[in-house]
Amino acid sequence: MTVEPFAGETVRSLYRRLAERNAIPSGELWTAIRHAQLKLPLKTTPEAAPHLVEQLAGLPPGHLDGRPQDRLFVRCAHAAWQYNPCPICAPLPAPATMCRRCTRGQTVEVRTRSGAVCARHHRWHYASADDDLTGQNAHLHAERFLTGTLWQRGLALNTGELELATELLGFRHTAGPQHAQPGILDGRFREYYPKAVQVTALLTEPWAERFLTNIRLGRLPVAVLVAAVVTAVDTHSRHQLATLRESFRAYDRETLITLDRTVRLRHGRSPGLDEFGTKILAIASRVRGTFLRHADARRPPTHHEHAESSRAS
Numbered sequence: 001m002t003v004e005p006f007a008g009e010t011v012r013s014l015y016r017r018l019a020e021r022n023a024i025p026s027g028e029l030w031t032a033i034r035h036a037q038l039k040l041p042l043k044t045t046p047e048a049a050p051h052l053v054e055q056l057a058g059l060p061p062g063h064l065d066g067r068p069q070d071r072l073f074v075r076c077a078h079a080a081w082q083y084n085p086c087p088i089c090a091p092l093p094a095p096a097t098m099c100r101r102c103t104r105g106q107t108v109e110v111r112t113r114s115g116a117v118c119a120r121h122h123r124w125h126y127a128s129a130d131d132d133l134t135g136q137n138a139h140l141h142a143e144r145f146l147t148g149t150l151w152q153r154g155l156a157l158n159t160g161e162l163e164l165a166t167e168l169l170g171f172r173h174t175a176g177p178q179h180a181q182p183g184i185l186d187g188r189f190r191e192y193y194p195k196a197v198q199v200t201a202l203l204t205e206p207w208a209e210r211f212l213t214n215i216r217l218g219r220l221p222v223a224v225l226v227a228a229v230v231t232a233v234d235t236h237s238r239h240q241l242a243t244l245r246e247s248f249r250a251y252d253r254e255t256l257i258t259l260d261r262t263v264r265l266r267h268g269r270s271p272g273l274d275e276f277g278t279k280i281l282a283i284a285s286r287v288r289g290t291f292l293r294h295a296d297a298r299r300p301p302t303h304h305e306h307a308e309s310s311r312a313s
């Protein structure tokens with residue numbers, strides 16, 4: 001018996017459903033597959049034999065390679081260093097679980113241009129969750145923004161920026177020293193999703209990118225900028241949001257910040273950060289690295305790497 005694949009479904013996910021549908025333990029099915037191809041690893045790793053899984057499922061060869069429209073955007077030589085879903089350089093996004101209503105109750109993992117919210121069923125489906133989002137329009141809006149504007153900047157659900165934005169928002173809401181655990185599986189991700197998308201959007205706009213790229217400024221201006229962005233988003237301050245873009249200018253080793261009052265920061269001088277700013281200062285290099293990652297240009301991967309990246313699932 002075979003199963004119908006979902007668009008963008010991973011090899012691993014389809015393999016698991018095939019085994020379940022036929023009531024065969026997945027290890028036993030793997031042993032059978034290994035009889036056909038002895039070089040395969042002993043451990044159950046269907047992603048090492050995508051074409052055999054395609055055969056088992058009655059699919060044409062290459063079906064599980066992923067769809068072109070689901071690729072992440074990258075900057076590369078093939079499109080004059082503009083963001084594009086390059087068929088040579090652009091990888092698929094990391095595997096993510098689909099909405100359970102869309103899959104009629106099944107656990108399905110896909111690599112598609114999508115986030116954590118199902119707009120059709122208003123469900124939160126991040127990491128196998130299935131939570132109701134009825135009436136939470138901010139989440140739907142955030143989802144559209146992530147898969148639209150942010151996707152075209154090379155960002156996706158699991159590229160690291162939303163995780164860090166969630167961590168930064170957490171800093172504002174937790175008093176005392178933060179023992180931050182990188183990782184968004186701590187329940188705050190759903191709550192902060194709309195704000196995390198907005199923070200990420202602002203910090204990856206060209207003006208912020210220019211500011212963050214100027215490494216001669218040191219860590220302090222980074223902390224001041226990020227604190228201002230997170231605070232403006234978190235407090236829904238229309239005034240601050242409107243003026244942010246014009247408020248941060250970097251000139252060589254001097255930074256001009258005109259947010260509430262004009263502040264000139266010279267390299268190495270303290271602007272008197274509050275507790276929130278101090279927490280950001282402690283991780284300023286990681287913040288800068290993460291929010292600039294999307295701007296890195298890609299070199300075409302070797303053929304081998306490309307096969308690995310489109311197959312890893």
Ligand SMILES: [Zn+2]
Nearest residue numbers: 076078086089
């Ligand atoms: Zn390319």
Ligand SMILES: [Zn+2]
Nearest residue numbers: 099102118121
């Ligand atoms: Zn759905």
